[in-house]
Amino acid sequence: MFARSTYDLVITSHFVSLILMHKNVNFSLPVMITKQNKRFVAYTPALDIATSGKTEKEVKKRFSEIVKLFLEEIIEAGTVSDVLTELGWKKEKESWTPPRVVSSLALSLQVRAFA
Numbered sequence: 001m002f003a004r005s006t007y008d009l010v011i012t013s014h015f016v017s018l019i020l021m022h023k024n025v026n027f028s029l030p031v032m033i034t035k036q037n038k039r040f041v042a043y044t045p046a047l048d049i050a051t052s053g054k055t056e057k058e059v060k061k062r063f064s065e066i067v068k069l070f071l072e073e074i075i076e077a078g079t080v081s082d083v084l085t086e087l088g089w090k091k092e093k094e095s096w097t098p099p100r101v102v103s104s105l106a107l108s109l110q111v112r113a114f115a
Contacts, residue, residue, distance in 0.1 A: 029044045029046050029047065029067065029098070030044060030046060030101045031043065032104070033056060033059060033060075036052075038054070039052045039053065039054060039059075040052060040053050040054070040055065040056050040058070040059040042060065042062070042063040044063075044067075045099070045101065046087065046089075046098040046099065046101075047067065047070055047098075048087060049066055049070055051065075051066045080096075084096050087099070
């Protein structure tokens with residue numbers, strides 16, 4: 001079971017400036033939350049990052065923190081363009097748009113057993 005949000009995220013130079021000034025900016029990312037044994041795992045394909053927590057509430061909090069750290073790091077390193085381009089984001093003028101999730105499904109597969 002997973003939760004996925006739809007999104008229209010655009011990162012602009014204004015957004016980058018707000019992050020550098022440590023002001024809050026609201027946006028949405030597609031996020032899958034799964035339970036693996038006793039832990040919850042949150043993952044976004046838009047940034048290819050994941051984190052885990054003991055509860056769903058904790059993993060959501062930790063996920064928000066890791067996204068903020070990820071964006072701050074690529075901004076400070078001056079690699080925003082390289083990283084986002086590699087992740088499939090598109091830049092139009094001064095805005096970045098993430099790749100769209102077009103479907104999310106579970107596939108049933110059968111593979112030959114091996115030892």
